[in-house]
Amino acid sequence: MSGKRKIIKWSLIVLAGLVVSIVLSGVWVMSLLPPLPESAKDIKAISPSELPYLTENIVPYRGKILAVVTSTSQMGSSGKSTGFELTELSRAYYVFQANGFEVDVASPLGGIPPVVIDGEDMNEYDYAFLNDAKAQAKIKESLAMQNVDSKAYQAVYFVGGKGTLFDFPNNQYIQSLVREYYESGKIVSAVCHGPAALVNVMLSNGELLVANRNVSSFTNKEELLLIPDAAEIFPFLLQDKLIENGASFNEGFMYLNKVSKDGNLVTGQNPWSTWVVAESVIEQMGYTPKQRMVTREENSISILETFESDGYGQAKGAIDKFCTQDAMSIDRRLLAMHSLVAAMQFDLKKAVNLIRLLSYSNRYM
Numbered sequence: 001m002s003g004k005r006k007i008i009k010w011s012l013i014v015l016a017g018l019v020v021s022i023v024l025s026g027v028w029v030m031s032l033l034p035p036l037p038e039s040a041k042d043i044k045a046i047s048p049s050e051l052p053y054l055t056e057n058i059v060p061y062r063g064k065i066l067a068v069v070t071s072t073s074q075m076g077s078s079g080k081s082t083g084f085e086l087t088e089l090s091r092a093y094y095v096f097q098a099n100g101f102e103v104d105v106a107s108p109l110g111g112i113p114p115v116v117i118d119g120e121d122m123n124e125y126d127y128a129f130l131n132d133a134k135a136q137a138k139i140k141e142s143l144a145m146q147n148v149d150s151k152a153y154q155a156v157y158f159v160g161g162k163g164t165l166f167d168f169p170n171n172q173y174i175q176s177l178v179r180e181y182y183e184s185g186k187i188v189s190a191v192c193h194g195p196a197a198l199v200n201v202m203l204s205n206g207e208l209l210v211a212n213r214n215v216s217s218f219t220n221k222e223e224l225l226l227i228p229d230a231a232e233i234f235p236f237l238l239q240d241k242l243i244e245n246g247a248s249f250n251e252g253f254m255y256l257n258k259v260s261k262d263g264n265l266v267t268g269q270n271p272w273s274t275w276v277v278a279e280s281v282i283e284q285m286g287y288t289p290k291q292r293m294v295t296r297e298e299n300s301i302s303i304l305e306t307f308e309s310d311g312y313g314q315a316k317g318a319i320d321k322f323c324t325q326d327a328m329s330i331d332r333r334l335l336a337m338h339s340l341v342a343a344m345q346f347d348l349k350k351a352v353n354l355i356r357l358l359s360y361s362n363r364y365m
Contacts, residue, residue: 043124043127045127046124047132048135051124053098062099062154063153064153065101065102065281066106066152066153066156066177067092067104067105067156067157068145068158069083069089069161070083070164071107071163072164073114074163076166076233081114082162084113084115085160086122086129087122091278092191093129094125096278096281098290098292099290101154105142105143107145112139113142120333121271123295123297145177146173150177150181154186154187155187156187157278158196159191160191160193164193165193165234165236168194169241170200178197179203187264187266187281187285188265189265189266189278189281190267190277191273191274192270195238199238210247211247212246212248214260214262215249215250215265216260217238217239217268219269220237222269222270225341252269253308255337256270257270257275257298272297272301296331300334303318303357306318312356319357335358335361336358338354339358342354
């Protein structure tokens with residue numbers, strides 16, 4: 001066997017060993033998670049009428065907001081399915097509703113859009129949305145963008161999902177609505193892959209909308225970690241396209257909340273930015289967002305942000321703050337998931353410290 005072939009052989013053996021190690025580590029890390037209480041297992045049947053955020057201290061009607069989702073069901077010619085991200089619509093939908101706004105749903109083609117439902121990310125709001133007959137009817141009968149009456153809405157919100165990279169950027173009706181809203185001072189917002197709607201919008205003065213604007217979206221690092229061949233599958237990587245068209249790209253920590261506000265433009269980095277994007281839309285419209293109980297997931301995101309910015313010791317303190325009164329006030333799955341992400345990046349020190357944080361959080365169980 002030649003020297004070159006030996007190197008290739010041993011490289012493959014090492015790579016296979018690393019893959020097996022990460023898989024086994026994932027199984028072990030997930031075993032550290034405590035069992036969910038019975039109350040957490042019953043949320044699949046929850047209805048909107050059971051959410052105090054929606055039923056108490058009702059805000060008077062203020063108008064309408066348009067949510068736009070992708071019509072694309074496949075990632076190019078890859079054979080991989082896609083659609084709009086349910087959690088990025090459901091959570092924003094209820095923030096808008098709770099703050100006095102009716103929400104209509106549109107898509108490039110109209111009709112029933114494809115959806116991505118990730119059971120690992122679902123909470124009571126997402127299941128309530130699936131059980132919300134009015135919301136589901138709006139999705140099944142989504143407005144075609146060419147039929148949208150732009151005068152009927154006070155803001156637009158572009159929902160993420162990888163399909164947006166294919167049918168948002170060059171849709172003339174999306175471009176026209178975004179230009180009209182931005183230039184008239186109405187709020188233009190988007191989350192995760194939703195900013196694909198903004199990349200090619202040309203303003204009346206001939207400038208690209210995103211030029212010299214602070215913008216956040218799904219990052220190259222986030223995209224390429226799980227889809228290494230994303231650059232071949234998608235028409236472009238969203239971060240690259242925004243920067244190419246002049247945006248001042250505002251990148252946060254991987255898979256954690258990051259929101260950019262630039263005048264009447266509001267954008268968020270990933271699904272974990274949805275709550276803040278939606279509430280920022282309300283703020284930018286001149287209202288104080290209605291108070292709500294912060295979710296377990298958001299508390300965990302806060303702990304992870306503290307870990308990234310201030311280190312392990314401060315993150316332990318954040319766990320103490322959240323769990324002293326209620327052991328179930330954080331979502332430990334996120335700590336586990338981020339430890340696996342660190343392992344996938346071969347950042348073993350970070351992975352170990354995140355596992356230590358997960359173990360530390362279990363002292364409250």
